Amino acid sequence: MTSDTSQLSRRERQIMEIVYQQGRVTAAEVRERMPEAPSYSAVRAMLRILEDKGHLRHEQDGPRYVFLPTVPHEEARESALRRLVRTFFADSPEGAMAALLELEGDRLDEEALARIAARIREAQLEGR
Amino acid sequence: MTSDTSQLSRRERQIMEIVYQQGRVTAAEVRERMPEAPSYSAVRAMLRILEDKGHLRHEQDGPRYVFLPTVPHEEARESALRRLVRTFFADSPEGAMAALLELEGDRLDEEALARIAARIREAQLEGR
DNA sequence: AGCATGATGCTAAATTATTAGCATCAGTCG
């Protein structure tokens, strides 16, 4: 297991976000998405550092490398979720749920709401 | 408005998280909660930098300063939520809600689930 | 073939971040 993401530097964090967002990316793609993007070779240098630190690995994809996170997506997002709930919601999942509804409610159509409601009912029935 | 939190360095980010978690903190309190905490004076120096950059402000509290974020808690968490949904949930709020339920469901008691369900019903009735 | 473009590996310089110490002040205690 790689070290905690709270230890990532500024650029490292920017890159890791892009990698998780995309799933697998080339150096050029990372660069396109970086705020105030440095040179191509600077991006590659950072990617290599992240690989050396164990956060990323690469695969050959034709003439270029494609980079992937070493911590699986699922795991990383759980970790990020927990951290967010702890930092901003006094560790209350209910608060986070409410905020998501409030903030993103208008992006949830009828069907999505129904699906979430069903999940809630399920949780209620399971007494958990 | 201060610059984007994605530009925060390693220690800056650690400190901002602590500040948001606590609401208002002294330098000593920040230091207690930092991973691999540096010296008291190093923490103070970082707090001052964050203040210079506009992320924090301070108030006098007896013989010491207490630090507060300049971006209101509500705003900061919305921003963090959006970023999380975008990075890890392909910008799908439904996905984020499902993951929260999955991950933290066992921390939601009957009453909390009922309250969330009520919020969902409300959203459904409002056709949003 | 030569040239251009896109890629990697590597290096090191430049820049920024992080660190902690010193001087000074304020408050408390014996």
Added chain:
DNA sequence: CGACTGATGCTAATAATTTAGCATCATGCT
């Protein structure tokens, strides 16, 4: 009072991060 502790303001040294250039290789095109 002096000593001690806890605080601030400030500085600069050190460490870490970030940056980009060079050499080289591979591929495709004329």
